[in-house]
Amino acid sequence: xxxxxxxxxxxxxxxxxxxxxxxxxxxxxxxxxxxxxxxxxxxxxxxxxxxxxxxxxxxxxxxxxxxxxxxxxxxxxxxxxxxxxxxxxxxxxxxxxxxxxxxxxxxxxxxxxxxxxxxxxxxxxxxxxxxxxxxxxxxxxxxxxxxxxxxxxxxxxxxxxxxxxxxxxxxxxxxxxxxxxxxxxxxxxxxxxxxxxxxxxxxxxxxxxxxxxxxxxxxxxxxxxxxxxxxxxxxxxxxxxxxxxxxxxxxxxxxxxxxxxxxxxxxxxxxxxxxxxxxxxxxxxxxxxxxxxxxxxxxxxxxxxxxxxxxxxxxxxxxxxxxxxxxxxxxxxxxxxxxxxxxxxxxxxxxxxxxxxxxxxxxxxxxxxxxxxxxxxxxxxxxxxxxxxxxxxxxxxxxxxxxxxxxxxxxxxxxxxxxxxxxxxxxx
Numbered sequence: 453x454x455x456x457x458x459x460x461x462x463x464x465x466x467x468x469x470x471x472x473x474x475x476x477x478x479x480x481x482x483x484x485x486x487x488x489x490x491x492x493x494x495x496x497x498x499x500x501x502x503x504x505x506x507x508x509x510x511x512x513x514x515x516x517x518x519x520x521x522x523x524x525x526x527x528x529x530x531x532x533x534x535x536x537x538x539x540x541x542x543x544x545x546x547x548x549x550x551x552x553x554x555x556x557x558x559x560x561x562x563x564x565x566x567x568x569x570x571x572x573x574x575x576x577x578x579x580x581x582x583x584x585x586x587x588x589x590x591x592x593x594x595x596x597x598x599x600x601x602x603x604x605x606x607x608x609x610x611x612x613x614x615x616x617x618x619x620x621x622x623x624x625x626x627x628x629x630x631x632x633x634x635x636x637x638x639x640x641x642x643x644x645x646x647x648x649x650x651x652x653x654x655x656x657x658x659x660x661x662x663x664x665x666x667x668x669x670x671x672x673x674x675x676x677x678x679x680x681x682x683x684x685x686x687x688x689x690x691x692x693x694x695x696x697x698x699x700x701x702x703x704x705x706x707x708x709x710x711x712x713x714x715x716x717x718x719x720x721x722x723x724x725x726x727x728x729x730x731x732x733x734x735x736x737x738x739x740x741x742x743x744x745x746x747x748x749x750x751x752x753x754x755x756x757x758x759x760x761x762x763x764x765x766x767x768x769x770x771x772x773x774x775x776x777x778x779x780x781x782x783x784x785x786x787x788x789x790x791x792x793x794x795x796x797x798x799x800x801x802x803x804x805x806x807x808x809x810x811x812x813x814x815x816x817x818x819x820x821x822x823x824x825x826x827x828x829x830x831x832x833x834x835x836x837x838x839x840x841x842x843x844x845x846x847x848x849x850x851x852x853x854x855x856x857x858x859x860x861x862x863x864x865x866x867x868x869x870x871x872x873x874x875x876x877x878x879x880x
Contacts (some may be wrong), residue, residue, distance in 0.1 A: 453516070454513075454519045455513070455515045455552065456513075456547050457512065457546045458528065458538070461508055461511075462509065462699075462755070467736065468742075470507075470509075471738060473505070473857045480505070481586035483531070484503060485713075486527075491516075493522065493587065499515070499516040500515040500589060500592055501515075502574055502579060502583035502588065502593055502866070503582075503706055506575050506641060507562075507735065507737075514593075525543075547862035548788065549784050550663070551596075552599075552783075552787045555600045558572060558574055558600075559600040559604035560604045560607040560779075561573070562773060565762060568614035568725075569614070569619060571647070571648075583804075591636075595790060603776060605613070609778050611772040612769075619762075621654070621655040622655055623657070623758045624753070628656075632730070635659040636662065638699040639662050639700070640658075640664050640699070640701075641695075643705060643712070645673045645842070646705060648704040648734050653681055653702075659851075661700070663683065664678070665686055665694075667686045667691050668685065668688060671687055687712065695717065698728060699727070701730070702731075702732045704735045705739055707735070714741050715731070716745075717740075718732075721747065721750070727749070728751060731752040733754050734754075734755055810843070814838045814839050815843075
């Protein structure tokens with residue numbers, strides 16, 4: 453069995469390219485079915501698969517008897533509507549131990565834009581559940597991810613990897629505080645109602661802004677989140693007409709197209725008499741048209757723009773990273789040992805089946821002898837001799853077959869398998 457992974461993330465691919473490969477959680481199951489169907493039509497019918505898709509990365513993990521990396525590349529390039537050569541120039545590929553190491557590092561927050569952040573672990577668990585629900589997760593990938601979660605837990609327990617992390621939300625608050633002298637005088641609009649917006653709203657609410665509003669496609673979900681922060685909820689359709697009311701806009705939806713356009717922002721600025729607006733686009737693909745950044749009095753930050761802020765103080769975390777890597781190394785070794793053993797499973801199953809067949813045959817013969825009135829002692833003697841002969845027959849036949857060199861090699865193997873007690877030099 454072999455494991456392979458391919459992906460692109462915030463260090464290898466620009467935001468707009470990552471946006472082409474972003475899958476919302478409810479898209480994972482049908483996307484996995486499409487991927488696995490593409491394998492089934494070729495030479496790789498039985499492929500396990502999982503997809504992790506966040507604002508910072510899209511990664512595909514697969515497991516099968518034989519790796520099919522080129523096929524996986526072609527499928528992903530086609531799904532994103534880009535040339536395979538372009539995807540290859542921004543993607544990374546990993547096999548077996550390196551794929552496991554990468555998964556462990558991702559789960560532990562070592563490969564995140566925010567070093568040590570915990571959100572990725574929840575996102576990975578969601579992705580694994582989605583793959584499981586889609587019937588795409590077999591024993592090998594399940595083992596890989598369960599071990600990655602265990603390693604991540606150990607890293608967070610045994611090190612201070614997350615102690616100095618600055619979340620995206622905290623970074624956004626810090627930048628907003630540099631633009632506005634007093635955040636208590638600002639009006640903040642959050643677009644979307646998912647986990648990232650929940651986190652951002654929690655951070656901004658702590659600064660007690662003048663007003664908080666949640667704009668969401670589903671009003672009920674927006675109202676539920678807004679009620680927690682004493683804010684109001686609005687429909688996404690009302691966004692363009694009300695944009696001018698807000699000083700700070702934080703957006704993170706699963707929309708495949710921008711929902712805040714250049715024209716709407718220009719009209720809002722005019723209505724505000726060009727009072728500055730602070731905008732944060734945490735979505736991949738983008739929620740806010742990139743041209744908005746060029747407007748005067750607009751301060752627009754994307755997830756990639758926030759990278760410099762969240763990486764500050766990284767030197768303080770190097771000792772924790774070194775500790776974490778040791779834990780990950782041990783996890784990789786353990787997984788590779790398990791993966792190596794998986795190759796012998798069919799042989800073990802065949803040996804057990806053969807032994808059961810011999811045992812059943814000798815038991816049947818023993819019952820017949822007992823029914824004929826043979827003594828128990830004689831029947832046990834015959835049964836033990838019969839089992840012994842069956843077990844030794846193959847080894848004896850091999851010892852008498854082949855040339856001298858092959859017989860010598862066979863003799864060593866049989867000695868190792870059958871004469872271990874004698875070879876150890878003890879009777880224990």
